Amino acid sequence: MGDKYLIEYSDDVNKQQRTKQLDFFVYVDTVVFTINPDRLLRPEDRLEVLVMKRPGGSKGKWALPGGLVEDDEKLEHTSIRKVREETGLTLKLRDLHQVGAYxxxxxxxRFRAIAIAYMALVPHPSELRPIKYSDEASFVSYRSLRDGRLLEFDHSTIIYAARKVARSMLEDTNVALSFCKPKFTLTELRKVYESFLQYEVDPANFRRKVAATSDFILPIDEFSDFGSAPGRPAQMYRAGKAEQLSTQIRFRRNLDKIRPTGTSKKR
Amino acid sequence: MGDKYLIEYSDDVNKQQRTKQLDFFVYVDTVVFTINPDRLLRPEDRLEVLVMKRPGGSKGKWALPGGLVEDDEKLEHTSIRKVREETGLTLKLRDLHQVGAYxxxxxxxRFRAIAIAYMALVPHPSELRPIKYSDEASFVSYRSLRDGRLLEFDHSTIIYAARKVARSMLEDTNVALSFCKPKFTLTELRKVYESFLQYEVDPANFRRKVAATSDFILPIDEFSDFGSAPGRPAQMYRAGKAEQLSTQIRFRRNLDKIRPTGTSKKR
DNA sequence: GCAAAAGTGTTGGCGCTACACCCATGG
DNA sequence: CCATGGGTGTAGCGCCAACACTTTTGC
Known part of the structure; x- marks a missing residue:
């Protein structure tokens, strides 16, 4: 039943290439991360991944959005196109980062498939829209996906690698701002770090660290005012121009103080 | 002129896949790094890359060893196979690390080519053998290759990315040991770090840092004795079992002392 | 209504650790 | 001349406490 195609290519290749079978499928899969800002969630549970049900996929399993690269299409463009087609979400090019090739x-x-994985960081879809972008795609918490049986292929491996890439980029680039809306508070930014580190970070130290790099974030003349939020209104910030952080943002933690998971809030 | 091939594949693919042209060539290119232990070289000049002249390549330009992936061949295996075929050097699987996809x-x-880049770290070919593995392949200093015009395709970009990956792995894994022979001195190991950081590191601090992680390197009952080496003989070490370093090995340098290439910033 | 309590953001400070720079010693 | 080890001043940072500004609760 397989369809047949004629493939012709330049003769400017060496002998080994001419005797080579061509049955590679080059895919791009994309891991879209977001941070759920819900105050009730523990920091470890805020990280979410955009997944979908493939039409012909295994029952009940999730898959990353992705598909074949087209001719004359850049890999990043494939990523943006497939995510939009399959989930309705439109990514920005500057938010895409390569994770690796599988x-x-x-x-x-089914066949020999090469997957090139990308990662994107987006603000959480606000309360305005439902979390689901379509019937078949939605954001699911990272922790619940750690059970690899819920995912098709090696997508569990890819997601884990993507988180590692993201965490390491958080330390010395400004990618964390990709998670935030144009105007944001320091607490929102801190939650980004907490989500990837999977533990809490001292607000005072965090403030000093991000302030240490000039032109990373800039205060604006505005304060948070989400009607029902208790507490002192937070200073709002906008992104600066620094893309590379001068000081690495890394939080060592005294291992004795890591609380067993399951205990509720502190204080 | 161009040869023609019939390509047949499973029908278990969706519509978009069936209407897809298949003319992708999947390559693996490998960046093999080594450290030239020559005492006369400055730390910035010790890092070397294994490059070769392609048979049909542009005149006078170097290229990374690499070639097409074969059916049922893992990407890492392609890397090892092509490096051996084209340069005579046999890499070990555990020394390979993926850099990214291009x-x-x-x-x-000539055609649509997807390259997956790998990086390997090997000890410097000792004085016993000539530096050249074949007439067409040799180790060339990293700095001289920074002039992208000496390299084919985007190989300059790939080499630069590979160095970044290696430098970041040096900080918290034991990959530096890949550069060393089974028995090595602390100075040899230090030169590895200096080569990737491109500046000198204080020997005393270096010693304390590597000693801080247990089972990273282990002293053996032997001392360096290279007749012509001046100075006190150095303690020799062998690799320990630790693959992940407990403390990150990173050397900040007083910005005032950085050589005159750059921007001095605030603080 | 009003006062107290609780929740959140912001600022300051103490104490410890890491480490960059320097020096002494020994082969 | 180079490897090894010790010492010291300092900057960074983890932790905690106090304060500022708001909503919520109790009477």
């Missing part, structure tokens, strides 16, 4: 011969039992 | 439509003017 090409083991047996990673897809 | 797939812009115009990166190869």
């Amino acid at each position: 090409g083991d011969p047996d990673r897809d039992n | 797939g812009d439509p115009d990166r190869d003017n």
Whole structure:
């Protein structure tokens, strides 16, 4: 039943190339991260990933949005196109970062598939819209996906690698701002770090660290005012121009003080 | 002229896949780093990359070893195979690390080529052998290759990315040991870090840092004794079992003392 | 209504650790 | 001349406490 195609290519290749079978499928899969700002969630549970149900996929399993690269299409463009087609979300090019390539011969039992994984960081879809972008796509918490059986192929591996890439980029680039809306508070920014580190960060130290790099974030003449929010209104900020942080933002934690998961809030 | 091939594949793919042209070539290119231990070299000049002349390549330009992935071949295996074929050097699987994928439509003017880049760290070929592995392949200093015009395709970009990956892995894994022979001195290990950081590191601090992580390196009952080496003989070490370093090995340098290439910033 | 309590953001400070720079010693 | 080890001043940072400004609760 397989369709047949004629493939012709330049003869300016060496012998090995001419005797080569061509049955590679080059995919791009995308891990879209977001931070759920819900105050009731613990920091470890705020990180969410955009996943979908593939039409012909295994029952009950999630998959990352992704698809074949087209001719004359940049890899990043494939990522943006497939995410929009399959989930309705439109990514910005500058929010995309490559995670790596996955090409083991047996990673897809249908044919030889090379997947190039990208990662994107987006603000949480605000309370205005529902969390689901379509019937078949939604944001799901990262922790619940750590059970690899919920995901198709090696997508569990890819998501884990994407989080590692993101966490390491948080330390010395301004990618964290991708998670935030144009105007944001320091607490929102701090929650980004907490979500990837999977533990809480001291607000005072965090404030000093981000202030240490000039032109990273800039205060604006505005304060948070989300009607029902208790507490002192927070200073609002906008992104500065610094893309590379001069001082690495890393939080070592005294291992004795890590609380067992399951205990509720502090204080 | 161009050869023609029949390509047949499973029908278990969706509509978009069936209407897709298949003319992707999946390559693996490998950046093999080594450290030249020559005492006369400055730390910035010790880092070297294994490059070769392609048979049909542009005149006078170097290229990274690499080639097409074969059916049922893991990407890492392609890397090892092509490096051995083209340069005679046999890499170990555990020394390979993925750098990333490069797939812009115009990166190869002959056809659509997806390159997956790997990086490997090897001890410097000792004085026993010549530096050249074959007439067409040799180690060339990283700094001289920074002039992108000496390299084909986007290989200059790939090498730069590979160095960044290596430097970041040096900070918290034991990859630096890949550069060393089974028995090595602390100075040899320090030169590895200096080569990637591109500046000198205080020997005393370096010693304390590597000693801080247990089971990273282990002293053996032997001392360096290279007749012509001046100074006190150095304690020799062998690799320990630790793969992940407990303390990050990073050397901040007083910004005032950085050589005159750059921007001095605030504070 | 009003006062107290509780929740959140912001600022200051103490104490400890890491470490960059320097120096002494020994092969 | 180079490897090894010690010492010291200092900057960074983890932790805690106090304060500022708001909503919520109790009577």
